[in-house]
Amino acid sequence: MKLLGIRNFSIIAHIDHGKSTLADRFLEKTNSMPKRKKVEEQVLDQMDLERERGITIKSHPIRMYYTLEEKGYELHLIDTPGHVDFSYEVSRSLAACEGAILVVDATQGIEAQTLANYNLALENNLTLIPVINKIDLLGAEIERVKKQLMDSLGFLENEIILVSAKEGTGVDELFRAIIERIPHPKGALDRSLEALIFDAYFDPFRGVVVYTRVFNGMVKKGSKIMMMFTEATYEVGEVGYFAFGLHPTESLEAGEVGYIIANIKNIKDAQVGDTITSSEAPVKAPLPGFKKIKPMVFCGLFPQESNRYEELKENLGKLQLNDPALVFGPENSEALGPGFRCGFLGTLHMEIVEERLEREYNLTLVATAPNVAYRVHTKDGEIIEITNPFQFPHYSKVEKVEEPYVRASIISPSEYIGPIMELCRSKRGTLLEMNYIDPMKVIFSYELPLSEIIFDFFDKLKSVTRGYASLDYEPIGFKESDLVKLDVLVKGETVDALNIIIHRDEAEKRGREIVKNLRKLIPRQLFEIPIQASVNGKIIARENIPPLKKNVLQKCYGGDVTRKKKLLEKQKEGKKRLKQIGQVEVPQEAFLAILKSE
Amino acid sequence: MNEIALYVHIPFCIKKCLYCDFFSYRFDISLVHRYTEALIEEIKNIKVRNTYLVKTVYIGGGTPSILPGEDMEVLFGAIYKSFKIINNPEITIEVNPGTVNERKLKLYRELGINRISIGVQSLQPEELKLLGRIHTPEEAIKSIELAEKVGFDNINIDLIYSIPNQTVNSWKATLKQALNMSIKHISIYGLMYEPGTPLYKALTKGKVTPLSEDVELEIFNISQRILAENGLLWYEISNYSIEGFECKHNLTYWEGDDYLGIGVSSHSFIENERYSNTPNIGSYINLVKNRQSPRVWVQKLSLLDKAKELVILGLRLRKGINLVEVYEKTGVDIKKLYGKSIDKLIQEELITFDGDTLFLTERGRLLGNLVFEEFI
Numbered sequence: 011m012k013l014l015g016i017r018n019f020s021i022i023a024h025i026d027h028g029k030s031t032l033a034d035r036f037l038e039k040t041n042s043m044p045k046r047k048k049v050e051e052q053v054l055d056q057m058d059l060e061r062e063r064g065i066t067i068k069s070h071p072i073r074m075y076y077t078l079e080e081k082g083y084e085l086h087l088i089d090t091p092g093h094v095d096f097s098y099e100v101s102r103s104l105a106a107c108e109g110a111i112l113v114v115d116a117t118q119g120i121e122a123q124t125l126a127n128y129n130l131a132l133e134n135n136l137t138l139i140p141v142i143n144k145i146d147l148l149g150a151e152i153e154r155v156k157k158q159l160m161d162s163l164g165f166l167e168n169e170i171i172l173v174s175a176k177e178g179t180g181v182d183e184l185f186r187a188i189i190e191r192i193p194h195p196k197g198a199l200d201r202s203l204e205a206l207i208f209d210a211y212f213d214p215f216r217g218v219v220v221y222t223r224v225f226n227g228m229v230k231k232g233s234k235i236m237m238m239f240t241e242a243t244y245e246v247g248e249v250g251y252f253a254f255g256l257h258p259t260e261s262l263e264a265g266e267v268g269y270i271i272a273n274i275k276n277i278k279d280a281q282v283g284d285t286i287t288s289s290e291a292p293v294k295a296p297l298p299g300f301k302k303i304k305p306m307v308f309c310g311l312f313p314q315e316s317n318r319y320e321e322l323k324e325n326l327g328k329l330q331l332n333d334p335a336l337v338f339g340p341e342n343s344e345a346l347g348p349g350f351r352c353g354f355l356g357t358l359h360m361e362i363v364e365e366r367l368e369r370e371y372n373l374t375l376v377a378t379a380p381n382v383a384y385r386v387h388t389k390d391g392e393i394i395e396i397t398n399p400f401q402f403p404h405y406s407k408v409e410k411v412e413e414p415y416v417r418a419s420i421i422s423p424s425e426y427i428g429p430i431m432e433l434c435r436s437k438r439g440t441l442l443e444m445n446y447i448d449p450m451k452v453i454f455s456y457e458l459p460l461s462e463i464i465f466d467f468f469d470k471l472k473s474v475t476r477g478y479a480s481l482d483y484e485p486i487g488f489k490e491s492d493l494v495k496l497d498v499l500v501k502g503e504t505v506d507a508l509n510i511i512i513h514r515d516e517a518e519k520r521g522r523e524i525v526k527n528l529r530k531l532i533p534r535q536l537f538e539i540p541i542q543a544s545v546n547g548k549i550i551a552r553e554n555i556p557p558l559k560k561n562v563l564q565k566c567y568g569g570d571v572t573r574k575k576k577l578l579e580k581q582k583e584g585k586k587r588l589k590q591i592g593q594v595e596v597p598q599e600a601f602l603a604i605l606k607s608e
Numbered sequence: 609m610n611e612i613a614l615y616v617h618i619p620f621c622i623k624k625c626l627y628c629d630f631f632s633y634r635f636d637i638s639l640v641h642r643y644t645e646a647l648i649e650e651i652k653n654i655k656v657r658n659t660y661l662v663k664t665v666y667i668g669g670g671t672p673s674i675l676p677g678e679d680m681e682v683l684f685g686a687i688y689k690s691f692k693i694i695n696n697p698e699i700t701i702e703v704n705p706g707t708v709n710e711r712k713l714k715l716y717r718e719l720g721i722n723r724i725s726i727g728v729q730s731l732q733p734e735e736l737k738l739l740g741r742i743h744t745p746e747e748a749i750k751s752i753e754l755a756e757k758v759g760f761d762n763i764n765i766d767l768i769y770s771i772p773n774q775t776v777n778s779w780k781a782t783l784k785q786a787l788n789m790s791i792k793h794i795s796i797y798g799l800m801y802e803p804g805t806p807l808y809k810a811l812t813k814g815k816v817t818p819l820s821e822d823v824e825l826e827i828f829n830i831s832q833r834i835l836a837e838n839g840l841l842w843y844e845i846s847n848y849s850i851e852g853f854e855c856k857h858n859l860t861y862w863e864g865d866d867y868l869g870i871g872v873s874s875h876s877f878i879e880n881e882r883y884s885n886t887p888n889i890g891s892y893i894n895l896v897k898n899r900q901s902p903r904v905w906v907q908k909l910s911l912l913d914k915a916k917e918l919v920i921l922g923l924r925l926r927k928g929i930n931l932v933e934v935y936e937k938t939g940v941d942i943k944k945l946y947g948k949s950i951d952k953l954i955q956e957e958l959i960t961f962d963g964d965t966l967f968l969t970e971r972g973r974l975l976g977n978l979v980f981e982e983f984i
Contacts, residue, residue: 536956536975536978558975558978559821559825559974559975560798560821560824560825560828560974560975561974561975561976561977561978562845562973562974562975562976562977563845563976563977563980564797564798564800564845564846565797565846566845566861566862566921566924567858567861568613568615568860568861568867568869568875568877569615569617569869569873569874569875569884571861571875571877571882571917571921572875572882572884572907575917575920575984578920578977578980578981578984579981579984581977581981582981582984585981
């Protein structure tokens with residue numbers, strides 16, 4: 011039976027522990043590399059951005075063939091995103107597998123995402139193969155990492171495979187373990203179609219290409235299918251598998267990983283985690299684990315030149331075709347003009363979208379500081395969810411406010427316990443647990459407001475631990491907080507793009523930091539510019555930008571004219587990048603000033 | 609016959625001043641001789657020299673006064689031989705205190721030089737030291753007195769304000785001492801920290817503190833008053849003179865008229881074309897010796913560019929820029945084209961407009977760049 015020869019698995023790891031290099035080695039060993047393509051490092055990370063940042067954003071499934079003891083196997087490797095912003099996508103990719111390889115760097119040991127991914131894999135009942143990678147490196151501490159894997163994650167010593175993905179050491183042994191330890195998929199061909207969507211992308215010529223794992227039944231050209239969440243129905247145009255591109259096949263059967271093309275126009279109709287079934291004989295219940303994607307982080311994106319609004323809209327739409335997690339709606343800022351309020355999975359997702367808009371579509375953007383969603387309970391009993399601090403009701407109407415919290419795991423060398431606890435306290439964290447992974451390494455579990463995480467928590471954590479701590483987190487819902495809206499006034503006018511929502515105890519300190527930052531960033535103009543921060547109508551901080559009194563080319567003679575004209579041109583060019591707010595010209599960086607702290 | 613201003617560049621200095629970002633070569637006598645020969649060669653090769661009437665000559669630098677007397681003599685010999693010159697031309701030389709003596713100044717007179725511009729900069733010893741000048745206040749005063757003695761009655765001095773640690777009083781002292789002598793013209797520049805200069809480095813390292821803007825402005829305002837009391841009125845952003853002693857040569861630049869530059873890295877502006885000579889002294893000498901043009905860059909100005917430039921340069925002058933004249937010269941109606949900017953600048957009290965002529969206000973003189981950039 012075909013199922014016996016199939017293995018579906020993922021590689022999971024903390025960032026930089028060598029996941030993609032190991033995937034490359036698999037491709038090489040199974041001759042799955044496209045013939046004419048030169049072996050670039052980390053072949054599976056296709057997008058330029060992924061390559062530059064050394065991270066995986068989209069899932070990249072690939073089919074490989076491997077022979078062990080004269081028996082042929084069909085291995086489906088699903089390379090998953092490697093960042094906390096995309097943990098739902100990871101969990102769905104894992105749900106498509108029976109097993110996973112858990113890669114740990116021999117020089118680093120267990121880190122926060124090792125643990126987060128380990129937990130995701132356990133939730134999906136996967137068989138795990140622990141791998142210690144980078145054993146060729148001088149700083150490799152194999153015994154120590156082995157002990158961590160045994161003590162903290164409960165692996166047995168003889169389960170652990172030692173690998174150098176770079177040099178290829180241990181890779182054959184790993185293939186054997188994949189085949190011998192990971193169970194073959196189970197499923198019945200004669201039952202109704204039941205397939206999981208674990209990713210999708212939009213192809214402008216063929217519509218949405220759905221990445222799927224078939225659990226029961228089969229799908230082929232002409233099958234009538236239905237997406238169980240959206241209830242949209244389609245007739246399948248093509249099915250196939252992935253191996254650097256799409257390879258059409260007759261059918262996709264229970265146990266297999268592949269793609270479906272069915273003239274799906276909108277990627278929102280193929281939501282990650284949804285179940286595909288037969289529209290003629292649908293299964294009763296969808297596969298477990300589906301969640302509607304919800305943006306966690308929001309910011310305003312405005313075109314530098316307001317006449318490029320339509321262009322921005324069009325290009326956001328284009329990105330959305332391939333990125334259903336991106337949401338956006340029109341926003342009109344008094345300060346920045348027409349633009350969009352956008353929602354993202356996290357700050358990395360936000361940065362990627364901004365960077366792609368600027369790079370691929372050549373737009374210059376003004377982005378406001380990111381914020382989370384808040385739930386405001388008003389005195390007349392209403393509950394408003396706001397994604398823009400500007401929408402915060404007048405303080406006289408606010409009963410209480412809730413904000414999203416996360417459970418954060420922090421793993422760090424034990425010498426930094428003090429600074430980490432101090433940092434978490436200053437970020438309104440509640441310690442849930444602290445455990446030793448080994449005598450040198452400790453894991454904290456904290457409850458923290460998400461807003462603190464997206465503000466500067468990670469940078470601060472890195473700095474108090476000299477880069478040694480790692481962080482992972484998962485949302486745990488809304489909690490009440492004593493939050494207020496902090497307004498920034500430039501020359502007496504509230505600037506809507508400079509509002510933030512902040513804990514009352516922090517307001518004064520941050521208010522002072524913000525006006526100080528703005529004082530440095532806003533160039534002097536012909537008049538004095540007071541910069542003020544206010545909370546609940548009360549001014550809590552103020553700085554003055556003195557008027558510009560002297561700015562003139564003093565020497566301008568024959569030989570200088572060209573040079574002096576260039577200077578003036580440069581000065582004028584610089585001014586073009588300023589946004590006019592009332593009478594005041596404000597540079598773009600100012601809108602991010604509220605993000606910076608001392 | 610069209611009139612032209614003639615500029616000759618002498619790129620040598622004994623020592624570079626700490627604030628100076630102009631390119632100059634260290635004094636080397638054999639290089640200087642070869643350079644003088646090259647200047648004469650370039651003059652001989654100039655094609656337009658018969659179609660223009662030279663109205664002013666300006667020997668600038670660098671430090672022109674370190675040129676040996678005999679070199680200066682042959683240079684002027686070539687100028688007089690090669691160019692048609694108006695009667696009573698203004699002929700200026702820049703000199704640095706410490707590089708001239710009575711004999712040299714007398715020679716300048718004999719060569720027909722009738723205006724002298726002395727790089728005094730300050731009359732306070734510690735300020736001169738900070739600027740990296742090679743001379744003392746006494747030497748500066750001496751050179752002014754000598755110039756007077758040998759018969760120069762059109763003397764300019766350059767002064768620098770905004771020197772670190774300068775006070776209103778030290779500035780007043782410098783001004784008063786200078787005004788005690790018979791000076792007809794003063795150029796005053798605020799000290800600039802130009803990237804690449806030792807002074808700039810000292811600034812970034814925190815070794816010098818720039819003068820506060822308030823003191824700077826006070827010095828500027830006091831200067832207006834003191835100079836006016838002594839009959840020296842501003843006629844250009846940085847220039848003051850007794851009436852009738854405005855520098856005719858420099859007015860050429862600000863009025864957008866033609867000028868011809870001779871020498872390494874010199875610029876010319878002739879019939880709306882701008883040229884510049886190579887900035888490299890070696891290639892300059894070689895090119896000229898081989899009878900090739902040392903010009904390495906040409907830019908033709910469109911009439912619109914020309915009009916904008918006339919405005920930017922003309923605004924520097926107290927007499928302002930007459931837009932009717934700009935229209936007559938270029939066919940460009942600045943009033944129509946830049947009506948919005950003009951209104952805004954009037955609103956901001958940076959300029960005034962009498963219907964024909966734009967003027968900088970007193971505030972505009974300090975904030976000129978905000979005005980100029982509107983017309984870039």
